Amino acid sequence: MLGSADFARAFTLTTFAALVGSHLIERVSGVVTLRAAVAGLCVLALGILWARREEISLVRLVPTTLLLLVAWAFASVFWSSDPLTSLGRWTAMAAVALLAVTVGHIRDTLQTVRALGDVLRTALALSLALEILSGILLDVPFRFLGIQGNIAALGPIQGIFGTRNMLGFIAVVAMITFAVEMRTQSVRPGTAAASLTLAAALGLLSASPTVLVLAVVVGTATAALTVVRAVPPQRRGAVQWMLAAAVAAASVVGYVQRAQILDALGATDDLSMRTRLWSLAGFYISRRPVQGWGWFGPWEAAEQPFFTINLVLGQHHTTALNAYAEVLLQLGWAGLLLLCAFGGVALVRSWITASQRRSIVYAWTPLMLVTLAVTSVFESVVLFGVGWMLLCLCAVRAGQSRSWRNRLVGDPPSGAFPLPG
Incomplete structure (x- = not known):
């Protein structure tokens, strides 16, 4: 069975x-x-x-960078302020990674997309139903779910995800997944269109500033991947390098103009709050720059240095609101380098695979990784729960298509890549 x-x-x-x-x-x-x-x-x-x-194959079971990152997080347990709690949080991290690795090996990319699409359709439909029930039919906020009942005022809404930013992130993930379903004709055209409409509507109603940024970046990445796929193979390498240079230049411009961009998005107040949080987190990072303060995942009230950070700010944060700052704080520069290597290697592998394979389903992995990388600038979701699982799953999927370990064990198992290249 x-x-x-x-x-x-x-x-x-x-x-x-x-x-x-x-x-x-x-x-x-x-x-x-x-x-x-x-x-x-x-x-x-x-x-x-x-x-x-x-x-x-045992050799291909887990990406090396994932093993190193999880191993470093385990090592940090021994210098954390509360080793027992830290060990429990590390166990949760490893458990989600185990689930992702298992799914990555027992389902191919199209089967994974279909399963995720079914779950996201249900979750978004339930979110919309609860928001309508709370904000229109009963006009009572569901505080135990974090639903404020603002749908009649066109947002912001939270759905079943607790915060508007999390709903916005899930909506973008859903739009990518539903679009791949539609292009591969995995679901009926009416279902695909309704799903995309639902995800787009909830993304807009979330009123999350990150949704617009994600939409622009993912749309640009989709266009770039389409161009690369259309270029003859002999010119593809040059085009890839040109795109890499364009991405680097755009990143520099975006960083320099970040204040103007955030002001245009109406997120200046949010940036001020985040800047204070990151400044105080930076103070503690400087105290343990290499190894960090130990892996704890989401913050709890009694843990250090998170308790002091919230006390000084007079606020209650459960994350650093930035995955890169989060890793620096908890795992130090060593952890950040491992995380960047983990995500970066997976992105490069999956992007090259998607640019060479005929089936559009291979585009799901690099576009998901782009979404996770951009979201990490605004939230720490990529390190916990569904975000962490998607990152691990995409890394496993990318490693199955392109990995140095393939040369050690020969051709992949017959069921590993059932779709034509």
């Missing part, structure tokens, strides 16, 4: 549902229920990997 295709599909759907709906599960049933669900899925994941041990 553990090795069957039907069980693999059910496991993938359940895993995505548990992580996409983690905020809803925690608020309705408690954190113990969420932890029990993830623990149960990890037991099943180990059973699935064991049942499929003959078709899965």
Whole structure:
């Protein structure tokens, strides 16, 4: 049973549902229920990997950069201010990575996209229903879910995800997924159009400043990938280098003009708050620049230095609101270099694969990685929960197509890449 295709599909759907709906599960049933669900899925994941041990290569099982990043996070437990709590948070990090690795090996890219699309359709539809119930039918905020009931005023809304920024992130992920479904004709045209409309509408109603930035960047990346795919193979390398130079130049311009961009987005006040937070986080980073303060994941009130940061600011932050600053604070420069290598290698591998393969489904992985990289500038979501799973899953998927380890074990297993190149 553990090795069957039907069980693999059910496991993938359940895993995505548990992580996409983690905020809803925690608020309705408690954190113990969420932890029990993830623990149960990890037991099943180990059973699935064991049942499929003959078709899965151990050498190709986990990306090297993922192993190094998780190992460094484990090492940080020994110098953290609360080793027992830090070990528990590291276990959660490793558990989600295990789920991502399992899904990456038992489902191909199209099957993964279809499963994620089904879960996101349900989550977004439920979010819209609850927002309408709260803001229009009952006119009462659902505070236990974080829903403020502002849909009648056209936002901002939060859905089942707790914050408007998280809803905006999920909406962009959904739009990429639904677009790939539509292009591959995996769902009916009416379903695809309705799904894209739902995701776009909730993204706009979230009123999250990051949604517009993500939409522009992902749209630009999509156009660039389309151009690269259309270029003859002999000229593709030169075009890739030109795009890399353009991205570097755009990044510099964006950093220099960040104040004007944020002012145009109406996020100046938000930037002021974030600047104070990052400045204080930088003070603690300078105290332990290489190794950081230990891995804790989302902040809790009693943990140091997070307790002092919130106390000085007079606010209650659960993250550094920037994945790169978060890693610097918790894992130091060593952790940041490992994270950048982890995501960067996966992006390069997946981008090259998508530019060479005929099927549009291969574009899902690099576009998802671009979304995660840009979101990391505004939120720490890529380090926890569904964001961390998507990062690990994309890295596994990229490593299956292009990896130095392929030369050690020969051709990939027959079921690894079922789609034509």
